[in-house]
Amino acid sequence: DAGVIQSPRHEVTEMGQEVTLRCKPISGHNSLFWYRQTMMRGLELLIYFNNNVPIDDSGMPEDRFSAKMPNASFSTLKIQPSEPRDSAVYFCASSFGGQYNEQFFGPGTRLTVL
Amino acid sequence: AQSVTQPDIHITVSEGASLELRCNYSYGATPYLFWYVQSPGQGLQLLLKYFSGDTLVQGIKGFEAEFKRSQSSFNLRKPSVHWSDAAEYFCAVSSGGGADGLTFGKGTHLIIQP
Numbered sequence: 001d002a003g004v005i006q007s008p009r010h011e012v013t014e015m016g017q018e019v020t021l022r023c024k025p026i027s028g029h030n031s032l033f034w035y036r037q038t039m040m041r042g043l044e045l046l047i048y049f050n051n052n053v054p055i056d057d058s059g060m061p062e063d064r065f066s067a068k069m070p071n072a073s074f075s076t077l078k079i080q081p082s083e084p085r086d087s088a089v090y091f092c093a094s095s096f097g098g099q100y101n102e103q104f105f106g107p108g109t110r111l112t113v114l
Numbered sequence: 115a116q117s118v119t120q121p122d123i124h125i126t127v128s129e130g131a132s133l134e135l136r137c138n139y140s141y142g143a144t145p146y147l148f149w150y151v152q153s154p155g156q157g158l159q160l161l162l163k164y165f166s167g168d169t170l171v172q173g174i175k176g177f178e179a180e181f182k183r184s185q186s187s188f189n190l191r192k193p194s195v196h197w198s199d200a201a202e203y204f205c206a207v208s209s210g211g212g213a214d215g216l217t218f219g220k221g222t223h224l225i226i227q228p
Contacts, residue, residue, distance in 0.1 A: 105157040105159075
């Protein structure tokens with residue numbers, strides 16, 4: 001059974017460019033989470049969705065960041081324009097939702113903004 | 115606001131020795147607690163979780179953790195470590211289990227000496 005799929009696995013871009021990260025959750029899961037991992041700040045929740053609806057986006061750092069979930073099997077995280085301080089590993093996770101279920105993480109996308 | 119403290123940034127243990135990784139949380143109600151492991155360049159894998167009931171929980175790879183409400187702790191233990199246990203370990207708390215975002219500690223880097 002496929003786990004959470006993220007693409008691309010690595011992205012190198014120049015400052016000012018638009019970056020789009022993609023995530024396919026585990027089939028049947030109805031909650032999806034985006035996290036960011038940096039050396040300075042560790043793992044931080046950016047935004048999460050339940051049944052394709054954004055529930056909490058208070059972790060999104062700036063208006064340059066946006067996330068969408070157009071259907072149950074796909075989500076995007078977009079950064080426009082990108083800046084060097086956005087360099088990080090971005091993880092997507094999914095779960096069945098509900099209190100007694102855990103989150104399953106994807107392999108992450110390593111983003112480098114030059 | 116909920117928070118997690120992992121006091122030890124690095125821990126070095128000899129192969130075959132016992133292990134205890136510390137985790138303290140701050141949360142007003144009964145928390146949902148997790149331990150994840152991250153190998154270099156990989157995503158996060160769930161080791162174990164506590165939702166309610168028995169305060170000693172068993173996980174994968176021979177790990178266990180004990181929830182102590184009076185100490186606000188959820189320490190991870192393993193009786194005998196293997197070289198393959200070298201990794202980064204994260205403790206996390208959630209207010210809603212699989213339906214809510216996770217708040218992570220900064221992580222503990224485990225080094226195994228031969």
